[in-house]
Amino acid sequence: MALLITGGAGYVGSHVNKMLSQKGYDTIVFDNLVYGHEEAVKWGKFVKADLADSEALGRVFTENKVEAVFHFAAYTYVGESVTDPSKYYTNNVVNTINLLDTMRRHGCGKIIFSSTCATYGEPEKLPLTEDMPQNPISPYGASKLMVERLFKDYNRAYGLKFIALRYFNAAGADPDGEIGENHDPETHLIPLVLDAANGKRPDIKVFGTDYPTKDGTCIRDYIHVWDLADAHLRAFEHLASGGESDFFNLGNECGTSVLEIIEAARKVTGKEIKVTNVERREGDPPVLVGSSAKAENILGWKPRFNVEQMCRHAWKYIQSK
C-alpha cells in the first residue's frame, strides 16, 4: 500500500511526505518541479511528471497499490491568478479532474486536499467557520473552491471519500531543519522578514499601516507547517477508519499583526530589521482569522506551535541553506 503525494516537492507537500514517512507509510511524490524542489523529496519514491500527463499518472496507479492521494499540486500566486486565470483554472481544476478520473479508473477512493481560506473571500464575521459563505475574490481562490465542489459531486456520484483542509497562513519549517519554505518569487511575510534580518533584502515593506486594527497593520492567522502536516495525517487516518468526508479550517484561532511578526523575528534572530511603510496591497482584508474548533472536535487536531516557533524554525532552515 502506498500514499501518493501530488506536489510533494513543494512547501506543505514535502513536510507531509516527511511526516507520513516517519509514521512508516510508503510514499510516492508526483511533481513536475515547476515550483517544487527535487532536494525537498528526501523520503519515498519520486516521479517527475505533470498532472496533465495521464499516461505517467496512470502508470503510478498501475505499478503501485495507491491507498489514498494527498493533493497539493497547484499554482498558488493570488496576483498571477488575476492576470493569468487560464493557467490557474487549467492546472488547479482541469488537472484535478484528470487526477480524480485516474483514481476512479484504478479504484482509489480517498483524497486529502490542500484547500485555502481564500475560498471564503471577504469575511462577513470572524473567526471564520466552515459553514460561512464562500465567495472567493481571486481566480486562485475560485479554483480551489471549484475543486471542493468536484469532491461533493464525485462523492455523491462515485463514492469518492475526501477531506478538504482550508489552510490559513502556512508558515515555519520542519523543526529538525531538513526542509522548509522555498518559493521563487517569495511573497510571504515571514520568509521576507527573515531575509531582511539576514541581509538578503534591504528591508521589509509593510503593506498599509492605517487598517482598523490594534496597530494599524493587517492581522492574519499563521499556522505552523508541521501542524498542517499533522492535520493531513489525521485526515487520512479519519477516512481510513471509515470517517465521513468533510471540510475543515486549519488555523490557530489567533490573529497576529504584521508588526508583531516583525517583532517576533527580531527576537528570534537577534538582528535589526529595517521596516519601510508602503501603501496597502490591493485585495488584502484587514483581518483573517479562522476557527479550527471543528478540526479539533472531529480530527482531534490542535496546533502546537506559536508564531515565535514558526520564525525560529524558518530561521534555522534559512541559515542552513
Ligand code: UDP
Ligand atoms: N505583507 C507585508 N509585506 C510583505 C508581504 C506581506 O506587509 O512584504 C502583509 C500582507 O499585507 C498580509 C500579511 O503580511 O497582511 C501576510 O501576507 P502573506 O502574503 O504572507 O499572506 P496572505 O495573507 O496574503 O495569504
